[in-house]
Amino acid sequence: MTIWLTILGMALVTYATRVTALLTLRGELAPWLQRWLGYVPVAVFVALILPPLVLAEHNDTRVLTVGPALPAGIVGAVVAWRSGNVLLTILAGLVCFWAMRWLGM
Amino acid sequence: MASESPSVAISTPTGSTAFRAGFVDTIPLWLGVAPFGAIYAVSALTAGLSPAQTLAMSLFVFAGASQFTAAGLFAAGVAPFTIIITTLVINARHILLAAALAPFMRQASPAARAGIAFQLTDETFAVGMRRFLTSQGSPAYQFGTNLSLYCIWQASTIAGMLLGSLIPDPATYGLDLVFPLTFIGLLMPLLRDRVSGLVAALSAALTLAGALLLPGRWYILIAGLVASGIGAFLARQPHTTIAQKEKV
Numbered sequence: 001m002t003i004w005l006t007i008l009g010m011a012l013v014t015y016a017t018r019v020t021a022l023l024t025l026r027g028e029l030a031p032w033l034q035r036w037l038g039y040v041p042v043a044v045f046v047a048l049i050l051p052p053l054v055l056a057e058h059n060d061t062r063v064l065t066v067g068p069a070l071p072a073g074i075v076g077a078v079v080a081w082r083s084g085n086v087l088l089t090i091l092a093g094l095v096c097f098w099a100m101r102w103l104g105m
Numbered sequence: 106m107a108s109e110s111p112s113v114a115i116s117t118p119t120g121s122t123a124f125r126a127g128f129v130d131t132i133p134l135w136l137g138v139a140p141f142g143a144i145y146a147v148s149a150l151t152a153g154l155s156p157a158q159t160l161a162m163s164l165f166v167f168a169g170a171s172q173f174t175a176a177g178l179f180a181a182g183v184a185p186f187t188i189i190i191t192t193l194v195i196n197a198r199h200i201l202l203a204a205a206l207a208p209f210m211r212q213a214s215p216a217a218r219a220g221i222a223f224q225l226t227d228e229t230f231a232v233g234m235r236r237f238l239t240s241q242g243s244p245a246y247q248f249g250t251n252l253s254l255y256c257i258w259q260a261s262t263i264a265g266m267l268l269g270s271l272i273p274d275p276a277t278y279g280l281d282l283v284f285p286l287t288f289i290g291l292l293m294p295l296l297r298d299r300v301s302g303l304v305a306a307l308s309a310a311l312t313l314a315g316a317l318l319l320p321g322r323w324y325i326l327i328a329g330l331v332a333s334g335i336g337a338f339l340a341r342q343p344h345t346t347i348a349q350k351e352k353v
Contacts, residue, residue: 002185003158009189010175011165017196019222021203022210029204035337037201039304041227043332044195045292046308047325048170049285051316062316072282076289086137086290093286097279 049073068100120245127233127249134228137290138169138254139261144283145173146265147275152180156266163262167224167255171195173284174325183321191322194329202230206247209237213244224251227291304336 021029028034053073056065076093083089142163149159154176162172171192178188202225210218221244229250236242275281296302308328315324 003154003179004161006175006179006185006188007158007162007165009185010162010171010192013189013193014166014168014171014196014199015223017193017199018203018225019219021200021207022218022222022225023215025204025207029201032337034201034204035340036333037198039301039333039336039340040194040201040329041198042292042295042301042304043308043336044170044198044325044329045288045295046305046332047312047328048174048195049288049292050309050312051324052281052285054313055316064313064317068279069282069285072279073285073289076286077293080290080293084290084294086287087140089290089293090137090140090283090286093282093289094279097282101279 068097071100072097120243123243123245124249124252127236127246127251128253129249131229131232131250131253134232134254135257137287138228138257139264140283141169141173141287142258142261143265143268144275144280145169145176146262147269147272148173148281148284149176149179150266150269151275152176154179159266160259160262163258166192167258168192168196168199168226169258170288174322178322181322187321187323191325194326198227199225202227205234206230206237209242210244210247217244217248221248221251224248224255226251226254229254300336300340303339304332307335308332 029037051062053069054064054066055062056067072093075096076089079092080086080089145163146159149162149172150156154162162175166172166175174195175188175192178191203222206225210221213221229247232250233242233247236246269275272278272280292305296305311328311332312324315327319327
C-alpha cells in the first residue's frame with residue numbers, strides 16, 4: 001500500500017510540474033526562476049550519472065571504486081559529445097564495458 | 106522532422122493530420138527510449154515492485170529519470186516522502202518546458218492543455234517546439250508526438266518486465282549502465298557554455314561528497330538544487346531560454 005501511495009504522490013508532483021505553467025502562465029516565468037530551472041537538468045543529470053560509474057556499495061557504506069563502468073561512461077561521454085545521439089552513446093558504453101570484461105578487467 | 110510530407114507543411118493541417126504527423130515524426134526516437142524503458146522495468150522488479158506497480162509508474166508518472174531513481178530508492182528502503190520530493194526535483198525541469206510551450210498552447214482549451222501536459226517530456230517538447238518555431242506546430246501535433254513516446258514507453262516497460270525474468274542478473278551484462286549512459290547522452294549536448302560546465306563540476310563535487318558522507322540519497326536533492334542555483338547566480342546575462350529565442 002505504501003508503494004502505491006508513493007507512486008500516486010510521484011504522479012501528482014510530476015503532473016504539477018507539467019501542467020501548472022500550461023494552465024496558469026500568462027506572460028513568462030520570472031527570469032531568476034528561468035535561469036535556475038535552466039541549470040537544473042545539468043545538475044540533476046550529473047548527480048544521477050556519477051554514482052553508478054564511480055561508487056560501490058558495501059553494506060550501507062559507499063566507497064569510490066574504479067571498474068569497467070567508469071571507462072564505459074567516459075567512452076559514452078565522448079560519443080555523446082561528438083554525435084549527440086543517445087542510442088549510439090548507450091551502445092558505445094556497453095561495447096566498452098563488454099570489452100573490458102572480456103579483457104578480464 | 107525529415108518524414109514530413111510537403112502537403113502537411115504547406116496547408117494548414119487539420120487536427121488529425123497534424124496529430125498523425127506528430128506521432129510519426131517521433132518514431133525515430135523510439136530506438137533511443139526503448140532500452141531505457143526496458144531497463145527501468147528490470148530495475149523496478151529487482152527493487153521489489155510488483156509488475157502492476159512497475160507498469161503503473163510508467164503509465165501515471167511517465168518520467169524516466171525519476172522512475173529509474175525511484176526504483177533505486179525503493180530498493181534502498183528510502184522513506185516515501187523523500188522519494189516524492191526527489192521526484193519533484195528531478196522533474197522540476199518540466200516547469201521550464203511547459204512555460205516555453207504555453208504561448209503556443211493558448212489556442213487550445215484548458216482541458217486539451219491539461220491532457221497534453223500529462224505526457225510532456227524532454228524529447229517530445231523538442232520535437233513539438235521545432236514545429237512551433239517554424240510556425241507549423243499545433244496542439245494536435247504536440248499531442249501526437251507526446252502520445253507516440255507514451256506508447257513506446259509502455260511497450261518497452263512491458264518488454265522489460267518479460268525480458269527481465271529471462272535475465273537473472275542484468276549487472277553481469279552491464280545492462281544497469283543503460284541508465285547512466287542514457288543521461289550522459291542527454292547531458293553532453295547541454296554542456297555548451299562555461300556556466301553549464303561549472304554547474305556540472307559543482308554538481309559532481311556535491312554528489313560525491315554527499316554520497317560518501319551523508320546517508321540515503323540526499324545528494325540528488327543537494328547537488329540538483331545547489332549547483333543549479335549557484336549557476337543561475339553566476340550567470341550575469343540571463344540564460345537564453347527557448348521561450349526567449351522564440352520571440353526573436
